[in-house]
Amino acid sequence: MLFKIAFSGVRARWKDYLVLFSGIIMAAAIFYMFEAIALNKKFVASTTVGQNARAVFILGAVLLVIITLVYVFYANNFLMGMRKHDYGLFIMLGAKSTKISKLIAFETLIVGLVSTMVGVVAGMALTKIVSGFLVSALEIPVKYFQALYGPAVWVTLILFMVLFLIASFINARIFAKTPALKLLKAENQTDWKQPKTSRLLIQAVLGIFLLVVGYYAMYNIQSLKLNAIWIGLVTIVVGTYFIVNSFFVILLQKIQRSALNNRGINSFTIAQLKFRIRDYTKILSVVSLLFALALGAITVGVGFQSDIPEIANGQNAYAISATNPSAEISARIAKVGGKSTVNYQQKISGKTVYYRAGEFQQKPIKYAAFVMKGKNAGFSQVKTSSLNQLKNPDSSAYQQLVALQNPNLRAFKVKWVSDGVFNQLKGRVNQLQLVRVRDINSQYKSLKAVLEQQKKEFGPQVVQTMGESIVMYTMVKSAFASMEFMGVFLGIAFLAMLASCLMFKILSGAESDKVRFEMLNKIGTRRRVLRQSIMLQILGLFALPAILGLIDVGFGLQMFSQTHLLYHAYNTFMYSAIAFLVLYLIYYGVTVLIYQKIVIPKTRSEK
Amino acid sequence: MTTEIVNTQNLHKIYDQNSETPYEALKGISFTVNKGEFVGIMGASGSGKTTLLNILATLDKPTSGSVQIGGDDITQLTPNEMSDFRSKKLGFIFQDFNLLETLTVFENIALPLSLQNVKGSVSKEKVQRAASRLGIDQLLTKYPTQLSGGQKQRVAAARALVSDPSIIFGDEPTGALDSTNARELLDTLQQINQAGVSILLVTHDPFSASFCKRILFIKDGRIGEEIQIGNRNRTEFYQEILEKLGTFEQ
Ligand SMILES: Nc1ncnc2c1ncn2[C@@H]1O[C@H](COP(=O)(O)OP(=O)(O)OP(=O)(O)O)[C@@H](O)[C@H]1O
Ligand SMILES: [Mg+2]
Numbered sequence: 091m092l093f094k095i096a097f098s099g100v101r102a103r104w105k106d107y108l109v110l111f112s113g114i115i116m117a118a119a120i121f122y123m124f125e126a127i128a129l130n131k132k133f134v135a136s137t138t139v140g141q142n143a144r145a146v147f148i149l150g151a152v153l154l155v156i157i158t159l160v161y162v163f164y165a166n167n168f169l170m171g172m173r174k175h176d177y178g179l180f181i182m183l184g185a186k187s188t189k190i191s192k193l194i195a196f197e198t199l200i201v202g203l204v205s206t207m208v209g210v211v212a213g214m215a216l217t218k219i220v221s222g223f224l225v226s227a228l229e230i231p232v233k234y235f236q237a238l239y240g241p242a243v244w245v246t247l248i249l250f251m252v253l254f255l256i257a258s259f260i261n262a263r264i265f266a267k268t269p270a271l272k273l274l275k276a277e278n279q280t281d282w283k284q285p286k287t288s289r290l291l292i293q294a295v296l297g298i299f300l301l302v303v304g305y306y307a308m309y310n311i312q313s314l315k316l317n318a319i320w321i322g323l324v325t326i327v328v329g330t331y332f333i334v335n336s337f338f339v340i341l342l343q344k345i346q347r348s349a350l351n352n353r354g355i356n357s358f359t360i361a362q363l364k365f366r367i368r369d370y371t372k373i374l375s376v377v378s379l380l381f382a383l384a385l386g387a388i389t390v391g392v393g394f395q396s397d398i399p400e401i402a403n404g405q406n407a408y409a410i411s412a413t414n415p416s417a418e419i420s421a422r423i424a425k426v427g428g429k430s431t432v433n434y435q436q437k438i439s440g441k442t443v444y445y446r447a448g449e450f451q452q453k454p455i456k457y458a459a460f461v462m463k464g465k466n467a468g469f470s471q472v473k474t475s476s477l478n479q480l481k482n483p484d485s486s487a488y489q490q491l492v493a494l495q496n497p498n499l500r501a502f503k504v505k506w507v508s509d510g511v512f513n514q515l516k517g518r519v520n521q522l523q524l525v526r527v528r529d530i531n532s533q534y535k536s537l538k539a540v541l542e543q544q545k546k547e548f549g550p551q552v553v554q555t556m557g558e559s560i561v562m563y564t565m566v567k568s569a570f571a572s573m574e575f576m577g578v579f580l581g582i583a584f585l586a587m588l589a590s591c592l593m594f595k596i597l598s599g600a601e602s603d604k605v606r607f608e609m610l611n612k613i614g615t616r617r618r619v620l621r622q623s624i625m626l627q628i629l630g631l632f633a634l635p636a637i638l639g640l641i642d643v644g645f646g647l648q649m650f651s652q653t654h655l656l657y658h659a660y661n662t663f664m665y666s667a668i669a670f671l672v673l674y675l676i677y678y679g680v681t682v683l684i685y686q687k688i689v690i691p692k693t694r695s696e697k
Numbered sequence: 698m699t700t701e702i703v704n705t706q707n708l709h710k711i712y713d714q715n716s717e718t719p720y721e722a723l724k725g726i727s728f729t730v731n732k733g734e735f736v737g738i739m740g741a742s743g744s745g746k747t748t749l750l751n752i753l754a755t756l757d758k759p760t761s762g763s764v765q766i767g768g769d770d771i772t773q774l775t776p777n778e779m780s781d782f783r784s785k786k787l788g789f790i791f792q793d794f795n796l797l798e799t800l801t802v803f804e805n806i807a808l809p810l811s812l813q814n815v816k817g818s819v820s821k822e823k824v825q826r827a828a829s830r831l832g833i834d835q836l837l838t839k840y841p842t843q844l845s846g847g848q849k850q851r852v853a854a855a856r857a858l859v860s861d862p863s864i865i866f867g868d869e870p871t872g873a874l875d876s877t878n879a880r881e882l883l884d885t886l887q888q889i890n891q892a893g894v895s896i897l898l899v900t901h902d903p904f905s906a907s908f909c910k911r912i913l914f915i916k917d918g919r920i921g922e923e924i925q926i927g928n929r930n931r932t933e934f935y936q937e938i939l940e941k942l943g944t945f946e947q
Contacts, residue, residue, distance in 0.1 A: 352810075352811050352814075353814055354811055355812065356811065358799075358808070361799040362799055365799040605795070609795040611780075612756065612791075613783060613784060613808065613812070613856070614781060614782065614784025614787070615780060615784070615812055616776075616780040616781070617776065618777075619812075
């Protein structure tokens with residue numbers, strides 16, 4: 091009987107349950123997808139970086155478990171928020187609280203089980219889609235992916251079931267221990283007291299100070315080494331908490347004292363926000379840090395990708411080298427755009443490779459040199475080598491030329507001789523053709539076609555040892571692919587989960603806001619004004635962590651640019667931040683819509 | 698010459714009209730309230746008091762009939778006009794106070810003025826005037842959770858009064874108060890009324906009703922009877938209300 095009543099409660103609030111279910115389904119799907127890839131030994135081992143990739147994947151998995159934990163906690167809070175009143179009422183009416191405890195535990199478990207199972211199935215579909223993306227965008231071989239991967243199913247099911255089991259125990263305890271009256275009234279009790287200004291000020295100053303220390307530590311990672319990360323982590327976590335707790339309350343208080351407060355229901359909106367921010371301190375701090383982590387992960391992951399041309403160009407000034415190119419290779423080279431080609435004649439005699447000195451004076455060879463000082467320190471630069479410079483076997487130019495010759499000439503000496511001497515030499519004349527491209531990224535496809543043909547003609551092992559920059563390019567690309575994948579994947583997963591954590595938290599409070607909005611409607615507030623108030627309130631709650639997170643990443647990236655791990659960190663940052671904000675805005679919009687649906691009263695006179 | 702503040706003609710309200718079980722809550726109600734009157738509406742539970750008040754307050758629409766308040770036919774207003782009408786012309790006092798606990802007393806009272814974007818200095822003066830009329834000038838910087846029930850209801854009354862409404866509607870405003878606090882609030886309402894503000898009070902408490910000058914009894918969606926205080930004092934009026942309730946409710 092009780093079961094029936096409980097179920098009717100679920101039916102009455104099916105929309106809220108829909109939000110809850112889709113949230114957990116999404117979390118389980120993301121988790122499954124990640125595990126299906128990370129646990130897949132064949133796939134992880136197949137990436138060029140091997141063991142390194144494993145470490146990255148394990149780190150990613152740990153982070154994902156942590157955020158899932160936080161997520162399930164908020165999802166469960168949302169569930170309890172919905173059920174507290176109903177079940178509290180049952181207890182008031184005489185239902186045994188032990189029985190209700192069992193009921194809520196059961197409900198929690200069922201909700202968890204059903205949505206996790208659906209989530210795993212959704213995760214399989216997602217894995218199929220994502221593997222397609224991986225294959226085309228990151229050139230990771232497809233053969234290792236399996237949408238249905240047993241170990242991943244088990245890990246996902248076990249983790250989620252354990253989490254929901256814990257949640258159901260906690261929920262049962264709450265019902266067994268809390269008096270019914272308190273359960274009924276829990277949401278209406280708001281002991282709002284004005285915080286002391288002096289305390290707020292101290293916290294605000296302390297918060298800013300800690301953040302500055304953290305940012306400074308990250309900036310100085312060169313000298314602080316690993317300490318920078320520890321210092322940064324602690325100061326930024328604590329600093330963020332203080333800032334959320336104080337700085338914004340002070341800011342809102344300032345607005346409250348201004349004339350702005352007297353317009354429309356601004357006084358209500360601002361007061362609500364002020365009140366909420368204090369109530370939300372913990373979640374807002376967590377969200378802002380996760381936001382930073384997620385955005386940072388994407389930026390760094392994608393940032394490595396943008397390092398590839400930089401690294402490849404540092405290897406050699408020429409993308410392709412071909413000695414006596416076959417017709418196929420020549421045809422493919424012809425298709426490369428934006429290129430400049432240079433040809434040198436070559437004769438081999440004994441253990442020495444001979445070139446015409448005149449040719450190298452007329453068409454000096456280029457080489458990649460590292461800039462040691464100045465603004466561009468750490469970057470590579472293309473330089474032109476004089477013949478004298480080139481003759482020195484220790485010079486970069488000499489070594490890079492050797493790497494461009496046929497691999498079987500590695501151990502040979504190189505000599506430059508006059509045309510007369512060159513003509514006297516026995517043996518056939520080889521043509522060494524070197525191809526430079528202006529933009530290796532845009533020519534990647536056509537260059538790779540040449541490379542494939544070379545592999546066909548000389549065997550992949552041989553080509554792999556060549557000094558052509560395209561060889562380096564493809565190698566680094568596949569090595570960074572797993573980094574990029576991890577960054578993008580974790581970034582989006584984190585964002586999705588943290589935004590829905592925030593959504594759940596905000597929506598859990600909607601029920602208790604109902605009476606306020608009803609009252610405002612009665613005293614004559616236009617519906618548009620009510621809607622705007624909601625948009626503003628939720629905007630405040632969404633924007634605050636986003637702003638803090640953006641600032642965190644902005645400074646955090648210093649770690650990568652100071653250490654030259656990333657060359658174009660801030661370019662990538664801009665794009666990933668925009669993509670990120672768009673996704674985040676979608677969550678914001680959905681939250682606003684659901685909230686408005688819940689709290690804005692439907693007056694019959696306005697139908 | 699007396700001017701009419703409220704004039705309803707043949708008001709009908711049918712709930713769930715298109716369902717299988719339509720329910721006619723109001724069956725042709727006509728009455729007027731003149732400027733400066735203090736009118737009570739009494740009736741048993743379910744007789745249609747709240748329904749009537751919601752219609753008068755533009756929170757609900759009548760199925761048929763007309764309602765004029767201050768000369769305007771409020772059934773013809775657009776939703777936005779209805780909102781503006783409520784904020785400018787009406788004051789509300791509800792049973793459960795309905796204060797916003799995140800706002801100070803001052804901000805709570807000022808809310809209807811803010812809705813009309815009244816200038817800060819003007820609004821401050823008006824709030825102060827309303828607060829001193831209800832004897833809560835000392836509480837302006839407090840938060841609702843720091844107040845007693847009686848104080849909260851005074852704040853609500855000040856909020857209803859602050860925008861100089863044509864009429865104040867009260868739905869059981871004393872319902873959640875103890876007798877001392879209820880009496881104090883009713884005394885204050887009476888003073889406000891004597892200063893010229895029209896009040897329409899819905900109640901089923903005879904003591905509250907005895908503060909009115911005229912009482913309309915509703916039964917099953919119709920106005921059954923009407924009594925006036927005339928030249929009698931409140932105790933005599935109270936007696937009559939009790940008697941009427943006795944016969945009326947049979
Ligand atoms: N939204 C609604 N839908 C259907 N019927 C309703 C609705 N609201 C009220 N009623 C019915 O209309 C009748 C009048 O209700 P109303 O709330 O006006 O009574 P009331 O006089 O205010 O009673 P009380 O003294 O208990 O507050 C009741 O029978 C009630 O069941
Ligand atoms: Mg009623």
